[in-house]
Amino acid sequence: MNILVCISKTPDTTSKIAFTDGGTKFDENGIQFIVNPYDEWYALVRALELKEANGGKVTVISVGDASNDPIIRKSLAIGADEAVRVDAADTDALFVAQQIANYAKENDYNMILTGKETINYNGGQLGGMIAELVGLPYVAMATKLDLAGDTATIEREIQGGSEVLEVNGGFVLSAAKGMAEQRIPNMRGIMAARSKPLNVIAPSGGEAHTSVVSYELPPAKAECKYIDAENAGELIALLHNEAKVI
């Protein structure tokens, strides 16, 4: 069983977000970068569990420059067998999807897993785009993935609940919370990761149709208005008369 897991580099979840160059660039000063949590905690860990149960190989792929290498090594330390980095800027989802789809077409994967979105761009586009480009079924927002032979059973979030789908043969999915539990790499994994293959390949065509023009921060909040706990019930009147939300 060969599984391809797409990973992206994102700022740590506790990062304070700021911009430079007149609001056109993300300020990386003092920022710790991590593997996008949805890619790591859910997609990668579930891929490793399936490999451990069924045998095979887990390959991680990331589109970006050499600054992505530490998060790629982290994925190898957690247990991925090998890694591929497409040496190109990851500014447009369709461009990134084209790189990964082109690589996937030349190799034989039983499934391609991504996180449901990155925590920096919040696009949620990559998995569906790859599925279309390689011509496979796509399931978004998956919370469970089980295999029996060539048949995958996938549970996904839908409005007000969930649905269980069955897919035969290859597929692409985006993983949401619930699919697996985070794994902390141990020392042996970290040592082993150093000698696992990380192949850097050149981009293969594709064009970007979108670009970020500028960033801004949300408007600052007004002062908090405190209500005495003894008279907490006054809140309801304030919400009705002043905030006008109920």
Place this chain on the structure above:
Amino acid sequence: MSIVVFVSNTKGKINKAGLEAICYAADVAKNSGDSVTAVTAGSLEGDGGAGAYGASKLISGASVNPSDSAQVTNMVSAVISDEGASMIVTSHDNDGKQVAPRLAARLNCGMVTGVTGLPDTSAGFTVKKNVFSGKAIAQVSITSDKKILALLPNSHGLHEHGGTAEVSEWSGDAGAASVTVKEVKVEESNVVPLPEAELVVSAGRGMKGPENWGMIEELASELGATTACSRPVSDIGWRPHHEHVGQTGVAIRPNLYIAIGISGAIQHLAGVNGSKKIVVVNTDPEAPFFKAADYGIVGDAFEVVPKLIAAAKAFNASK
């Protein structure tokens, strides 16, 4: 020309996020002189409300499996071609997330998801979207002729445009099934799903245990609100995962978010700071959440919440 809006439908009805996407498209169309054509998989009751919110046509594909992203993409791309549409709008809800990226790859066009405002066409074509899980807003340019916009639920609002949509059945071939639906688990409830909810009552570890959620549910029910929770509470299994709001859970934009016993870690704030009004109840006056709050009550949830329930009951009785 027309703007094509893909909407999901639940049991014959277009969801609120879908109606909002139609309303958004109708507001774009008002400026550009286009018309709005809504398209959905499965069947609808009448026009499903599409007309009232601005669609002049509604095309439904009764034979198309709404859970099959390949079939839905085949139908929507055929409708886009028939209508000669260059703009496609959908909600950034669970069904939109499954279909819109396939469409963008099929049409080889630019797409922006999580859109929070109308397009700016003063220089090229740009739209605003939420980034960094709500901690910032980006202005994104699309340069392809065809464009796909996936609207963040609760970011445009609903207002009626009036009218009814001409309903027709899609007669094309959606192709072979790529998935089979084995089971659908949707709880029968009158509660608005969290991503679409306008009023949300949320609680965290300050509640001390799952057995104490009765008062949270009662307050939510009195206010007509949906319940939510913080990450630790869903991680330890006190509440279901789908209630977890925050950076790695659901990001929401309700009119009112009441946070009870949640300290307000930066990851939690990321998921809720699009809320119009935030109320924080916490025993710790130094809780970081108060900095993001419009109204604050420093006090014990077990004393404060019953007072809020009583006041909400009195308020409901006076309506």
